[in-house]
Amino acid sequence: MQTIEQLLESKDIRVTAMRLLIYKFLANKQIAVTLSDIENAFEKADRTTLYRTIKTFEEKEIVHQIDDGTGINKYALCESGCHCEIETDLHLHFHCNNCSETICLTEHKIPQIKVPEGFVSENVNLVVKGICDKCSGQ
Amino acid sequence: MQTIEQLLESKDIRVTAMRLLIYKFLANKQIAVTLSDIENAFEKADRTTLYRTIKTFEEKEIVHQIDDGTGINKYALCESGCHCEIETDLHLHFHCNNCSETICLTEHKIPQIKVPEGFVSENVNLVVKGICDKCSGQ
Protein backbone atom coordinates (compact mmCIF):
# COMPACT_ATOMS: atom_id res chain seq x y z
CA MET A 1 0.00 0.00 0.00
CA GLN A 2 1.62 3.20 -1.13
CA THR A 3 0.84 6.66 0.14
CA ILE A 4 -0.56 9.38 -2.08
CA GLU A 5 2.79 11.13 -1.84
CA GLN A 6 4.52 8.06 -3.19
CA LEU A 7 1.97 7.69 -5.95
CA LEU A 8 2.43 11.27 -7.10
CA GLU A 9 6.20 11.00 -6.97
CA SER A 10 6.14 7.78 -8.94
CA LYS A 11 4.35 9.68 -11.69
CA ASP A 12 6.77 12.61 -11.60
CA ILE A 13 4.33 14.96 -9.97
CA ARG A 14 5.61 17.23 -7.26
CA VAL A 15 3.80 16.86 -4.00
CA THR A 16 2.05 20.02 -2.84
CA ALA A 17 -0.66 20.57 -0.27
CA MET A 18 -3.14 21.54 -2.97
CA ARG A 19 -2.47 18.45 -5.03
CA LEU A 20 -2.89 16.18 -2.07
CA LEU A 21 -6.21 17.80 -1.23
CA ILE A 22 -7.48 17.51 -4.77
CA TYR A 23 -6.36 13.92 -4.99
CA LYS A 24 -8.19 13.07 -1.78
CA PHE A 25 -11.28 14.87 -3.00
CA LEU A 26 -11.32 12.80 -6.17
CA ALA A 27 -10.62 9.62 -4.27
CA ASN A 28 -13.65 10.15 -2.07
CA LYS A 29 -15.95 10.64 -5.04
CA GLN A 30 -17.53 7.65 -6.66
CA ILE A 31 -18.63 9.77 -9.58
CA ALA A 32 -16.89 11.89 -12.18
CA VAL A 33 -16.60 15.54 -11.21
CA THR A 34 -16.47 18.79 -13.13
CA LEU A 35 -14.01 21.58 -12.56
CA SER A 36 -16.84 23.53 -10.97
CA ASP A 37 -17.41 20.73 -8.51
CA ILE A 38 -13.82 20.98 -7.42
CA GLU A 39 -14.07 24.74 -7.34
CA ASN A 40 -17.01 24.57 -4.99
CA ALA A 41 -15.16 22.20 -2.73
CA PHE A 42 -12.11 24.45 -2.54
CA GLU A 43 -13.44 27.97 -2.53
CA LYS A 44 -10.24 29.40 -1.21
CA ALA A 45 -8.20 28.08 -4.09
CA ASP A 46 -7.93 29.69 -7.47
CA ARG A 47 -9.74 28.09 -10.35
CA THR A 48 -6.63 28.15 -12.50
CA THR A 49 -4.70 26.13 -9.97
CA LEU A 50 -7.44 23.54 -9.84
CA TYR A 51 -7.63 23.50 -13.60
CA ARG A 52 -3.92 23.02 -14.03
CA THR A 53 -3.75 20.43 -11.30
CA ILE A 54 -6.37 18.38 -13.06
CA LYS A 55 -4.58 18.80 -16.37
CA THR A 56 -1.33 17.66 -14.76
CA PHE A 57 -3.08 14.65 -13.27
CA GLU A 58 -4.54 13.89 -16.65
CA GLU A 59 -1.21 14.07 -18.46
CA LYS A 60 0.40 11.85 -15.89
CA GLU A 61 -2.52 9.43 -16.03
CA ILE A 62 -3.76 9.92 -12.53
CA VAL A 63 -7.19 10.92 -13.75
CA HIS A 64 -9.00 10.48 -17.02
CA GLN A 65 -11.27 12.95 -18.66
CA ILE A 66 -14.79 11.94 -19.47
CA ASP A 67 -16.93 13.44 -22.13
CA ASP A 68 -20.43 12.39 -21.19
CA GLY A 69 -22.21 14.50 -23.73
CA THR A 70 -23.26 17.25 -21.36
CA GLY A 71 -20.65 19.49 -22.91
CA ILE A 72 -18.83 19.83 -19.62
CA ASN A 73 -15.60 17.94 -19.05
CA LYS A 74 -15.62 15.60 -16.14
CA TYR A 75 -12.77 13.84 -14.45
CA ALA A 76 -12.37 10.68 -12.45
CA LEU A 77 -9.43 9.00 -10.79
CA CYS A 78 -7.95 6.16 -12.74
CA GLU A 79 -8.12 3.00 -10.74
CA SER A 80 -5.17 0.72 -10.42
CA GLY A 81 -5.38 -1.30 -13.56
CA CYS A 82 -7.09 1.52 -15.41
CA HIS A 83 -4.82 1.81 -18.40
CA CYS A 84 -6.81 4.52 -20.06
CA GLU A 85 -4.10 4.97 -22.65
CA ILE A 86 -4.57 1.44 -23.93
CA GLU A 87 -7.46 1.05 -26.27
CA THR A 88 -8.46 -2.41 -25.26
CA ASP A 89 -8.81 -1.43 -21.62
CA LEU A 90 -11.38 1.28 -22.06
CA HIS A 91 -14.39 1.10 -19.84
CA LEU A 92 -17.67 2.82 -20.41
CA HIS A 93 -19.39 5.63 -18.60
CA PHE A 94 -22.97 6.02 -17.56
CA HIS A 95 -24.66 9.39 -17.44
CA CYS A 96 -27.90 9.71 -15.52
CA ASN A 97 -30.44 11.90 -17.24
CA ASN A 98 -32.15 12.44 -13.90
CA CYS A 99 -29.44 13.37 -11.41
CA SER A 100 -26.81 14.28 -14.03
CA GLU A 101 -24.20 12.19 -12.33
CA THR A 102 -21.66 10.37 -14.42
CA ILE A 103 -20.34 7.08 -13.22
CA CYS A 104 -17.37 5.02 -14.38
CA LEU A 105 -18.48 1.46 -15.02
CA THR A 106 -14.95 0.21 -14.68
CA GLU A 107 -15.84 -3.42 -14.87
CA HIS A 108 -17.68 -2.96 -18.16
CA LYS A 109 -15.13 -3.09 -20.92
CA ILE A 110 -15.98 -1.74 -24.31
CA PRO A 111 -16.38 -4.45 -26.91
CA GLN A 112 -14.00 -4.43 -29.82
CA ILE A 113 -15.43 -2.11 -32.45
CA LYS A 114 -14.78 -2.87 -36.09
CA VAL A 115 -14.17 0.10 -38.34
CA PRO A 116 -14.19 0.12 -42.13
CA GLU A 117 -11.15 -0.61 -44.27
CA GLY A 118 -8.71 2.29 -44.20
CA PHE A 119 -9.79 3.58 -40.81
CA VAL A 120 -7.46 3.21 -37.85
CA SER A 121 -9.01 3.09 -34.41
CA GLU A 122 -6.95 4.69 -31.66
CA ASN A 123 -9.51 5.38 -29.00
CA VAL A 124 -13.11 4.69 -28.15
CA ASN A 125 -15.53 6.78 -26.13
CA LEU A 126 -18.73 5.09 -25.07
CA VAL A 127 -21.35 6.79 -22.94
CA VAL A 128 -24.61 5.18 -22.02
CA LYS A 129 -27.33 7.58 -20.91
CA GLY A 130 -30.37 6.71 -18.91
CA ILE A 131 -31.41 6.40 -15.31
CA CYS A 132 -28.92 5.32 -12.69
CA ASP A 133 -29.53 2.80 -9.96
CA LYS A 134 -30.14 5.42 -7.30
CA CYS A 135 -32.72 7.27 -9.38
CA SER A 136 -34.49 4.22 -10.79
CA GLY A 137 -34.97 2.87 -7.29
CA GLN A 138 -37.32 5.69 -6.41
CA MET B 1 -38.36 10.44 -54.84
CA GLN B 2 -39.64 13.37 -52.87
CA THR B 3 -38.40 16.91 -53.09
CA ILE B 4 -36.79 18.70 -50.16
CA GLU B 5 -39.89 20.84 -49.92
CA GLN B 6 -42.05 17.77 -49.53
CA LEU B 7 -39.69 16.30 -46.98
CA LEU B 8 -39.78 19.44 -44.84
CA GLU B 9 -43.54 19.70 -45.09
CA SER B 10 -43.96 16.08 -44.12
CA LYS B 11 -42.09 16.87 -40.93
CA ASP B 12 -44.13 19.98 -40.17
CA ILE B 13 -41.36 22.36 -41.03
CA ARG B 14 -42.22 25.46 -42.97
CA VAL B 15 -40.30 25.80 -46.16
CA THR B 16 -38.13 28.91 -46.34
CA ALA B 17 -35.26 29.82 -48.62
CA MET B 18 -32.82 29.66 -45.74
CA ARG B 19 -33.94 26.21 -44.67
CA LEU B 20 -33.67 24.84 -48.16
CA LEU B 21 -30.15 26.19 -48.46
CA ILE B 22 -29.08 24.76 -45.13
CA TYR B 23 -30.64 21.43 -45.99
CA LYS B 24 -28.78 21.31 -49.29
CA PHE B 25 -25.55 22.28 -47.57
CA LEU B 26 -25.92 19.39 -45.15
CA ALA B 27 -26.91 17.00 -47.90
CA ASN B 28 -23.76 17.77 -49.84
CA LYS B 29 -21.53 17.10 -46.85
CA GLN B 30 -20.42 13.59 -46.19
CA ILE B 31 -19.21 14.63 -42.75
CA ALA B 32 -20.79 16.11 -39.65
CA VAL B 33 -20.60 19.88 -39.50
CA THR B 34 -20.41 22.42 -36.71
CA LEU B 35 -22.50 25.55 -36.43
CA SER B 36 -19.37 27.49 -37.36
CA ASP B 37 -19.04 25.47 -40.54
CA ILE B 38 -22.53 26.49 -41.53
CA GLU B 39 -21.82 30.05 -40.49
CA ASN B 40 -18.81 30.19 -42.76
CA ALA B 41 -20.82 28.80 -45.63
CA PHE B 42 -23.56 31.40 -45.19
CA GLU B 43 -21.82 34.56 -44.14
CA LYS B 44 -24.76 36.73 -45.01
CA ALA B 45 -27.07 34.88 -42.68
CA ASP B 46 -27.33 35.50 -38.98
CA ARG B 47 -25.89 32.92 -36.65
CA THR B 48 -29.08 32.75 -34.62
CA THR B 49 -31.08 31.81 -37.67
CA LEU B 50 -28.66 29.04 -38.52
CA TYR B 51 -28.66 27.91 -34.91
CA ARG B 52 -32.41 27.78 -34.70
CA THR B 53 -32.75 26.14 -38.07
CA ILE B 54 -30.46 23.35 -36.96
CA LYS B 55 -32.36 23.02 -33.70
CA THR B 56 -35.63 22.82 -35.60
CA PHE B 57 -34.18 20.17 -37.90
CA GLU B 58 -32.98 18.30 -34.86
CA GLU B 59 -36.35 18.37 -33.11
CA LYS B 60 -38.09 17.18 -36.23
CA GLU B 61 -35.51 14.48 -36.77
CA ILE B 62 -34.05 15.78 -39.97
CA VAL B 63 -30.57 15.95 -38.48
CA HIS B 64 -28.98 14.36 -35.47
CA GLN B 65 -26.50 15.95 -33.17
CA ILE B 66 -23.15 14.31 -32.68
CA ASP B 67 -20.94 14.70 -29.70
CA ASP B 68 -17.55 13.54 -30.92
CA GLY B 69 -15.61 14.56 -27.87
CA THR B 70 -14.16 17.74 -29.32
CA GLY B 71 -16.57 19.72 -27.17
CA ILE B 72 -18.21 21.24 -30.21
CA ASN B 73 -21.61 20.03 -31.33
CA LYS B 74 -21.76 18.63 -34.80
CA TYR B 75 -24.73 17.82 -36.95
CA ALA B 76 -25.42 15.44 -39.76
CA LEU B 77 -28.47 14.68 -41.84
CA CYS B 78 -30.34 11.60 -40.81
CA GLU B 79 -30.46 9.15 -43.63
CA SER B 80 -33.64 7.42 -44.58
CA GLY B 81 -33.82 4.59 -42.11
CA CYS B 82 -31.85 6.53 -39.54
CA HIS B 83 -34.16 6.23 -36.58
CA CYS B 84 -31.90 8.13 -34.23
CA GLU B 85 -34.62 8.18 -31.63
CA ILE B 86 -34.61 4.43 -31.31
CA GLU B 87 -31.88 3.10 -29.15
CA THR B 88 -31.26 -0.09 -31.06
CA ASP B 89 -30.74 1.80 -34.29
CA LEU B 90 -27.85 3.94 -33.14
CA HIS B 91 -24.87 4.00 -35.36
CA LEU B 92 -21.40 5.05 -34.39
CA HIS B 93 -19.31 8.01 -35.36
CA PHE B 94 -15.68 8.22 -36.27
CA HIS B 95 -13.57 11.24 -35.42
CA CYS B 96 -10.26 11.66 -37.21
CA ASN B 97 -7.50 12.93 -34.96
CA ASN B 98 -5.65 14.16 -38.02
CA CYS B 99 -8.15 16.12 -40.10
CA SER B 100 -10.69 16.56 -37.29
CA GLU B 101 -13.51 15.41 -39.49
CA THR B 102 -16.33 13.41 -38.00
CA ILE B 103 -18.01 10.79 -40.11
CA CYS B 104 -21.23 8.87 -39.56
CA LEU B 105 -20.62 5.17 -39.97
CA THR B 106 -24.26 4.53 -40.60
CA GLU B 107 -23.84 0.90 -41.46
CA HIS B 108 -22.06 0.21 -38.19
CA LYS B 109 -24.66 -0.35 -35.55
CA ILE B 110 -23.73 -0.11 -31.91
CA PRO B 111 -23.74 -3.49 -30.17
CA GLN B 112 -26.13 -3.98 -27.33
CA ILE B 113 -24.47 -2.68 -24.17
CA LYS B 114 -25.24 -4.34 -20.89
CA VAL B 115 -25.50 -2.08 -17.87
CA PRO B 116 -25.51 -3.16 -14.22
CA GLU B 117 -28.64 -4.08 -12.30
CA GLY B 118 -30.70 -1.01 -11.49
CA PHE B 119 -29.43 1.06 -14.39
CA VAL B 120 -31.77 1.86 -17.26
CA SER B 121 -30.21 2.53 -20.63
CA GLU B 122 -32.00 5.08 -22.77
CA ASN B 123 -29.35 6.15 -25.19
CA VAL B 124 -25.86 5.27 -26.30
CA ASN B 125 -23.16 7.49 -27.71
CA LEU B 126 -20.18 5.77 -29.27
CA VAL B 127 -17.33 7.64 -30.88
CA VAL B 128 -14.26 5.96 -32.25
CA LYS B 129 -11.24 8.19 -32.66
CA GLY B 130 -8.28 7.53 -34.85
CA ILE B 131 -7.18 8.13 -38.41
CA CYS B 132 -9.71 8.18 -41.19
CA ASP B 133 -9.36 6.48 -44.55
CA LYS B 134 -8.34 9.66 -46.35
CA CYS B 135 -5.59 10.48 -43.84
CA SER B 136 -4.29 6.93 -43.38
CA GLY B 137 -3.85 6.60 -47.13
CA GLN B 138 -1.14 9.23 -47.17
Next chain:
DNA sequence: ATATTTAATGCAATGGAAGTGCATTTATTG
Protein backbone atom coordinates in the same frame (compact mmCIF):
# COMPACT_ATOMS: atom_id res chain seq x y z
C1' DA C 1 22.93 27.77 4.60
C1' DT C 2 22.33 30.57 0.81
C1' DA C 3 21.96 31.58 -4.03
C1' DT C 4 20.08 29.94 -8.24
C1' DT C 5 16.87 27.74 -10.87
C1' DT C 6 12.60 25.62 -11.72
C1' DA C 7 7.97 24.71 -10.91
C1' DA C 8 3.43 25.95 -8.70
C1' DT C 9 0.10 29.30 -7.68
C1' DG C 10 -2.92 33.42 -8.16
C1' DC C 11 -4.86 37.16 -10.78
C1' DA C 12 -6.67 39.11 -14.82
C1' DA C 13 -8.17 38.66 -19.11
C1' DT C 14 -9.55 36.38 -23.53
C1' DG C 15 -12.07 33.49 -26.68
C1' DG C 16 -15.39 30.15 -28.28
C1' DA C 17 -19.70 28.24 -28.26
C1' DA C 18 -24.47 27.91 -26.66
C1' DG C 19 -28.45 30.07 -25.68
C1' DT C 20 -32.23 33.95 -24.88
C1' DG C 21 -35.23 38.30 -25.28
C1' DC C 22 -37.13 41.34 -28.19
C1' DA C 23 -38.10 43.92 -32.31
C1' DT C 24 -38.86 43.29 -37.21
C1' DT C 25 -39.83 41.03 -41.27
C1' DT C 26 -42.04 37.42 -43.81
C1' DA C 27 -45.46 34.05 -44.54
C1' DT C 28 -50.05 32.03 -43.59
C1' DT C 29 -54.89 32.18 -42.60
C1' DG C 30 -59.45 34.22 -42.11
Next chain:
DNA sequence: CAATAAATGCACTTCCATTGCATTAAATAT
Protein backbone atom coordinates in the same frame (compact mmCIF):
# COMPACT_ATOMS: atom_id res chain seq x y z
C1' DC D 1 -56.74 43.01 -47.28
C1' DA D 2 -56.46 42.48 -42.24
C1' DA D 3 -55.09 39.63 -38.52
C1' DT D 4 -52.23 36.16 -36.80
C1' DA D 5 -48.35 33.32 -36.34
C1' DA D 6 -43.90 32.00 -37.34
C1' DA D 7 -39.09 33.06 -39.04
C1' DT D 8 -35.32 36.09 -39.00
C1' DG D 9 -31.86 39.46 -37.28
C1' DC D 10 -29.65 42.03 -33.63
C1' DA D 11 -27.82 42.57 -29.18
C1' DC D 12 -26.72 40.46 -25.16
C1' DT D 13 -25.59 37.09 -21.63
C1' DT D 14 -23.63 33.04 -19.61
C1' DC D 15 -20.67 29.31 -19.11
C1' DC D 16 -16.60 26.91 -19.58
C1' DA D 17 -11.90 26.38 -21.21
C1' DT D 18 -7.58 28.39 -21.67
C1' DT D 19 -3.46 31.59 -21.57
C1' DG D 20 0.01 35.35 -20.13
C1' DC D 21 2.30 37.18 -16.64
C1' DA D 22 3.67 38.33 -12.05
C1' DT D 23 4.42 36.18 -7.60
C1' DT D 24 5.33 32.68 -4.38
C1' DA D 25 7.10 28.31 -3.04
C1' DA D 26 10.01 24.37 -3.65
C1' DA D 27 14.19 21.88 -5.36
C1' DT D 28 18.96 21.96 -6.70
C1' DA D 29 23.61 23.62 -6.90
C1' DT D 30 27.23 26.17 -4.80
